[in-house]
Amino acid sequence: MEEFGDLNPWWYSDNWKDKHLLEWETQRVKWRPKWIDEISLTPFSLNFLYGPRQTGKTTGIKILIKELIKKGRDPNSIFYLDLDYIASFQEFREIISEFVKEKRKRKINGVVLILDEVTSVDDWWKVVKFHVDKGEFSKDVIVISGSSSLGISKSVERFPGRRGLGKEVLVLPLSFPQFVEVKGYRPEEVLSDSALTVSLFDEYKIKGGFPKSINEHKDAEEALIDGIVSEIYKAKRELGRVQDILRSVMSKVPSALSFNSIANDLGISHVTVEEYIEFLKDLFLLQIAYHKVGNEVNKRKEKKIFFRDPFAYGALSRWVHKEMKEEALLEHIVQEHLLRKFGEVFYFKNNHEIDVIAGDYKIEVKKERAHRGYPRETTILSETEIPIFLLKIEK
Known part of the structure; x- marks a missing residue:
């Protein structure tokens, strides 16, 4: 998973920097999104986070990661993948297989896996469902995020009885x-x-x-x-x-x-x-x-x-x-x-x-x-x- 080190800087540094958090911290009007607290962090949880682009979903996810580490979670137990950078279904399948191997290698009892913008990959749900059914994520928390209800909320139906304690979280522009x-x-x-x-x-x-x-x-x-x-x-x-x-x-x-x-x-x-x-x-x-x-x-x-x-x-x-x-x-x-x-x-x-x-x-x-x-x-x-x-x- 070394090639994803840039997306997971907390693996290497206690004082990690991230463009989303840096931008958030410099904003004149900033807030901690309340929807962060709706995400289930109790294993096993398969969470679905969706809403329009530019509503701050990725920034909220990074705030969550920062808070989890501050509360004592092992930084090596948090995996973040931005699927906007994934070219194909085959590449995604290989990456998730590699993630499962890395998880075993690190001997971590329970990880948080965040798959951001999954709607960038066609049929992404097949890969996740395959590993859920194999029991690979039974002690983990998964957060799946996307920018359209077509790609996310309608895919929830494909996971009957497989979501554990997971929640559906809708992120809309502020009222x-x-x-x-x-x-x-x-x-x-x-x-x-x-x-x-x-x-x-x-x-x-x-x-x-x-x-x-x-x-x-x-x-x-x-x-x-x-x-x-x-x-x-x-x-x-x-x-x-x-x-x-x-x-x-x-x-x-x-x-x-x-x-x-x-x-x-x-x-x-x-x-x-x-x-x-x-x-x-x-x-x-x-x-x-x-x-x-x-x-x-x-x-x-x-x-x-x-x-x-x-x-x-x-x-x-x-x-x-x-x-x-x-x-x-x-x-x-x-x-x-x-x-x-x-x-x-x-x-x-x-x-x-x-x-x-x-x-x-x-x-x-x-x-x-x-x-x-x-x-x-x-x-x-x-x-x-x-x-x-x-x-x-x-x-």
């Missing part, structure tokens, strides 16, 4: 309440100061929840787009088609739309549109709110598509040269926060429209306070009321 926290404010403090509330929300609408954008890195937008482009090519999708579909979606939101309407814009089939929208959902860029009447959900009716992070929405709009709509941004922020709270969101449209339905909430989002009447149970949120609402539902 508005989390953004407020890392900026150094308590919710009560913000709720009692309307000027501060407006200022922080205006900032969140631009920066969203990505570490680089929050810290105003010059390459934040470029890094996000580069990561998305990388995932597009890995999934063997057409770059131009992704851009065309995003452009069409942006021209229609926040209104409900059909896949056929996008297909007609672009002269392609609605099946192709659906496949690409699902792909963009897998990258945690988009999500869908279906039409709901009472308890009945109609997935065939027009859908509301929303962008899951303000910074990502802005970056993608500039990438495809389509102006971002303020009214859409506000609605999308509310949809995303209620999606995180309830796991699903819907909308309703008849002689009146309800933008967001989730749990017991029925919400209409307006840039300014609406004057016309809505059903009594509907909450109308103006732009100044949205951040207050988001902070309160978090509590």
